[in-house]
Amino acid sequence: MNRLARRNVLNTIMLSLTGVCTLLTTSVLFIILGFLVWNGWRSLDLNFFTKLPLSPGELGSGMANAIVGSAVVILISIAIGVPVGFFGGIYLAEFGGKTMPMLIRYTADLLNGVPSIVIGIFAWTIIVVPMHRFSAWAGGFALSLMMIPIGLRATEQFLRAVPNSLREGSLALGASRARTIASVVVPAAKQGILTGLILGVARIAGETAPLLFTSLNNQFWATRLGEPTATLPVMIFTHAISPYDDWHRQAWAAGLVLLVLVFVANIAARWVLSRGISAQRG
């Protein structure tokens, strides 16, 4: 009886401990949000979105160039990463024999696990070194490398989820394989593929390390894609490690903006996916 009581006590203790673990881990998110909103909201004003960064001490400083720069770098990486991820995913799911897809899947996983700073070095060696300058191109290329594995695997996964009967139906009607993929298979999986794209963008939007020595930073507007370009994550980094209080406030404001963007993208991806699933069921 004593032994049973002990086992029951242990049961209660350990199960409550797992609950405590959950509480601790999930509360971290609210702590992060709380600090960012508390510190960021106070420093966020219209100037942040419309003005250039100024020297510490000057009023009305903003990060307009970094916001535009981030958008530019992300657009470049979408332009490179999405075609590779999308068509590569089609190859993995629809064409391909045995060894080739396996090899590509393996390297995609490998690429996905490469530390972001190493991606930065790579982009530096093949773009910054030959061009002799830091540029938005190099930053966009580095980020696209982080996006490709996500897009590739998402496309493959959701294409595979399309029932074979749809393909067979289309082929039986006399459509070619390419036509079947373009008109039947991909449309059936479009929600999933879109989710993969949004998640990929959400992942790269906050990446800092690959940009440190590819797109570098810029206190002014970058007029061309071949110039050093300011981005929000790098701005947060340089402002946060500076010794100035008003730069710290700018960093908090930028952090809040970036986090909101990333969360909105994540929630949007989830929403698109859930809508797709319910539409297929209904």
Place this chain on the structure above:
Amino acid sequence: MSTAVMAAPPRSRARKYLFRMINGDQVAHLVTLVFAASVFLVTALLVYELWVHSEPSRAKFGLSFLWRRTWDPVAAEFGAWPFIYGTVLTSILALLISVPLGVGAAIFLAELAPPRLSNACTFLVELLAAVPSVIYGLLALFTLVPLLRSPVEPFLKHTLGFLPWFQGPAYGVGYLAAALILAIMTFPFIISISRESLLAVPREQREAALALGATQWESTWKVIVPHARLGITGSIFLALARALGETMAVTMVIGNNTSVNASLLAPGYTIAAVIANEFTEATDNVHLSSLVELGLVLFALTMVLNGLAQLLIIATAGKGSKQA
């Protein structure tokens, strides 16, 4: 790939082939193959470029680069040991914290929580995984570091100061701060993957244990968790790989000190942090190639861990589906 064609009578094969060409099947195949193969080529190129650009450093220091302790850009003497030490130390410390927390939370979410609560919490945890690392760094720098500097580290020194790990001045920044922020950054991975593998354990296992008179904890700890152990181990390896390669958050709180220190309170350095800090400032060829070689070392470390993690996760997934 071409079952429809194979099924056709051989007489019309030539015409069929022409037909397919016109419809672009071969073209589509080729185009998608080129895109897919570019993933492979670019990864191979990455390894090649790291290897080539680290040549001056490899030529000068050889393998001893890995255990040399000096990092002196002025004298052009470079060794990786302080950074390897810092990287491994902070990552392992981080996992000592995040593994119990993460596995505990995964058990709660998979075994105890009602599905709605479990899904809601998993969603929150996945959002946590999406927070950019520079934001973790920002928070760590302005909230965690001051907290460590004033009450926590003096307290540690006061109570555990006789141990070599808790000595020296309390700067706030250092191995401990980096390990704590890495712990927070890694547990989302542990939770979501461990939860998946716990959920993949067949119901019968749990019912059998309960029918034999086990308490819920006993059935969880002695039956369910061992059943899912490969997946859980895989999640830990994955988290470790993430921690080793993590750059921004660590760079902001590690303290940037190239000496090797036993004390956890001391400022240190990690591989990723030194690359982030010194890469744009390196003018000397040997300095630059030493940084690239550090990148190569980091790449090799994470690749081995990722490979192991993938194998373990695949192994559990295979097992679960076989028994389902």
